[in-house]
Amino acid sequence: MxxxxxxxxxxxxxxxxxxxxxxxxxxxxxxxxxxxxxxxxxxxxxxxxxxxxxxxxxxxxxxxxxxxxxxxxxxxxxxxxxxxxxxxxxxxxxxxxxxxxxxxxxxxxxxxxxxxxxxxxxxxxxxxxxxxxxxxxxxxxxxxxxxxxxxxxxxxxxxxxxxxxxxxxxxxxxxxxxxxxxxxxxxxxxxxxxxxxxxxxxxxxxxxxxxxxxxxxxxxxxSPETAEAIKLTENIFRAVNIAMVNELKVIFDAMGIDVWEVIEAAKTKPFGYMPFYPGPGLGGHCIPIDPFYLTWKARAFGINTRFIELAGEINTLMPRYVVGRLAEALNAHAGRALKKAKILMIGLAYKKNVDDMRESPSLTLIGMLEEAGAVVEYHDPFISRVKPSREHGHLTDRRSVPLTAKRIAAADAVLIVTDHDNVDYQRIGKHARLVVDTRNAMEKSKARGRRIVKA
Structure with a gap:
């Protein structure tokens, strides 16, 4: 050879x-x-x-x-x-x-x-x-x-x-x-x-x-360990900052201040600030999950990740805050309780313009609302039916309903959870008796309505 x-x-x-x-x-x-x-x-x-x-x-x-x-x-x-x-x-x-x-x-x-x-x-x-x-x-x-x-x-x-x-x-x-x-x-x-x-x-x-x-x-x-840590760092950064604005939303709402207006003005500063936006809770496969991978691993080294866990707690509690705001709005504007109220939820996906419902707060919200006795329908232009999931198996095969003027008007409240671009917010504003908006979608689309409550 x-x-x-x-x-x-x-x-x-x-x-x-x-x-x-x-x-x-x-x-x-x-x-x-x-x-x-x-x-x-x-x-x-x-x-x-x-x-x-x-x-x-x-x-x-x-x-x-x-x-x-x-x-x-x-x-x-x-x-x-x-x-x-x-x-x-x-x-x-x-x-x-x-x-x-x-x-x-x-x-x-x-x-x-x-x-x-x-x-x-x-x-x-x-x-x-x-x-x-x-x-x-x-x-x-x-x-x-x-x-x-x-x-x-x-x-x-x-x-x-x-x-x-x-x-x-x-x-x-x-x-x-x-x-x-x-x-x-x-x-x-x-x-x-x-x-x-x-x-x-x-x-x-x-x-x-x-x-x-x-x-x-x-x-x-x-090393692989460094690469793994980088991924967690990226998503923990987002989770913590989202938790901060979610907490600010609750505080400013109690003060009568619009957190969305605060963020829009704050982001004009060309340094030292990066805008994050509040919502009804975290969704997707990474941000709600990755922080807990690090907290679990940190315990093996005898370290408590208090800051990260607090952020997770705040984000996890946001659906409960939304339900509370919805109940308050129904009582204040319609004089009725959440029990037996007809709720039309806009959006099942965890973020706008995708068909991904993994860890979506919408699923949690449907469960909480129905447990409180409300009757819930959802409309999502990207998700025609609810796919099987471990935590929300009872919702499997639930179907999206058409967003008609009649259906909007029949609802006691329209709850906007996902701000898809191809939703007709003008129609919602025209026909809804009450809109509870967790994404500031009505204002961003310049839609008008008789009763719009931010949550």
Whole structure:
């Protein structure tokens, strides 16, 4: 055997040079596990950049929809998916044996909380157990799921090494936190810098090369633990500041001061201030959950995260505040109690212009209102029916109602929870007997009405 051939053989055994070359040439096959709000746009992005991508998911409905070139997420149109499937750059599969053919495996599975607000890593664990069955030398595995510092190396790595392969020697492991903002038309996946922490220098180099091919910028950091901490820091920053303005809303309301007017004027200061906005409670998969991942981990070091937990407590109590304001408004303007009152709720999604209802405060509000004896209907132009959820299973298959003048007028109160842009607020203002607005949507749309109460 020639010296060059021997070097090539050693390179193939080591995995790194061959994989780096395939990444550079875009011949590396990319497998993405979890085709939800994080995994699907990432799969589309890699496919659009010339990589052959296979998305893996345990939901056969998602596999069927994607294989037919259609979409199940509102802000990812079928027109983006169809040409990628047709050109065979994007495929979907429920057969995880196909992971063995992948050069890069990216894990984008949920990381919820238990009912006791402790990390629930079962999806990461079961995914790791599936990956190790098909893991081979030379692959890189990247975890993107939001989690506490130490998950990649303390939880996922030991699972992947059960088959006898070692991280840094036989395969490579990294963590790169997802930074998706569903519905954000300015910052899509490709435009958001990617933080990367590798389990060793080779893993970091390979992960950086992989993401360099698809995003505007990569930000390498010293370890997976640092990358995991960065993700939590970003979302805790938002959670704490939202809690602050939610508390200010309650205080200023008692003083007869409009918090929205305060924020609009305050943000004219060109330094030292960043606007955050109050609401009916936190939603989505990150901000309501990530702070509790850090508080749980901090307890292992004997540290109490009082500031973070206080913010979580304030945000968690906001739906109760909204219900209280609604009850007060009904009594003051209609002379009636919440019991048997007809409430038309606007918005089921956790944020405007998306079809994502994960951890939405709307679900909590429906439950609280109905427990108080109110009759609740909802209208959401993006969510035609309530999908199954762990905490609100009794609402499954509840249907969105049309936003007609007759239905608005029949309600004792219209409760605006999500400020979708394509809702006719003028119609609401014209026909509603009472509007309780948690998003300042009526004022922002310049809608007028007889009775509008901010909550």
């Amino acid at each position: 020639s010296r060059r051939a021997a070097q090539q053989t050693r390179s193939r055994r080591a995995g790194t040079p061959d994989l780096a070359g395939r990444i550079a040439a875009r011949t590396a096959k990319v497998g993405i596990i979890g085709l939800g709000y994080v995994g699907l746009p990432l799969a589309c992005l890699f496919a659009e950049k010339g990589f052959k991508v296979t998305g893996f998911d345990i939901d056969p409905k998602k596999i069927d929809v994607l294989s037919a070139g259609r979409s199940y997420i509102k802000h990812i149109p079928a027109g983006r998916i169809r040409p990628l499937v047709k050109a065979k750059y994007l495929a979907a599969s429920g057969d995880f044996a196909g992971l063995k053919q992948m050069d890069a495996i990216i894990i984008c599975v949920p990381t919820p909380l238990t009912r006791f607000r402790e990390p629930d890593l079962r999806f990461i664990v079961t995914t790791g157990e599936e990956v190790v069955r098909h893991l081979r030398k030379g692959q890189i595995v990247v975890l993107e799921s939001s989690t506490y510092p130490g998950t990649t190396t303390e939880v996922l790595k030991p699972i992947l090494e059960r088959g006898g392969l070692k991280s840094g020697r036989d395969f490579h492991l990294a963590y790169s936190p997802e930074r998706e903002d569903p519905g954000n038309e300015t910052y899509g996946t490709a435009a958001i810098p990617k933080v990367i922490g590798g389990d060793g220098a080779k893993a970091l180099k390979l992960a950086k090369a992989l993401y360099d091919g698809v995003v505007v910028k990569t930000v390498p950091v010293s």
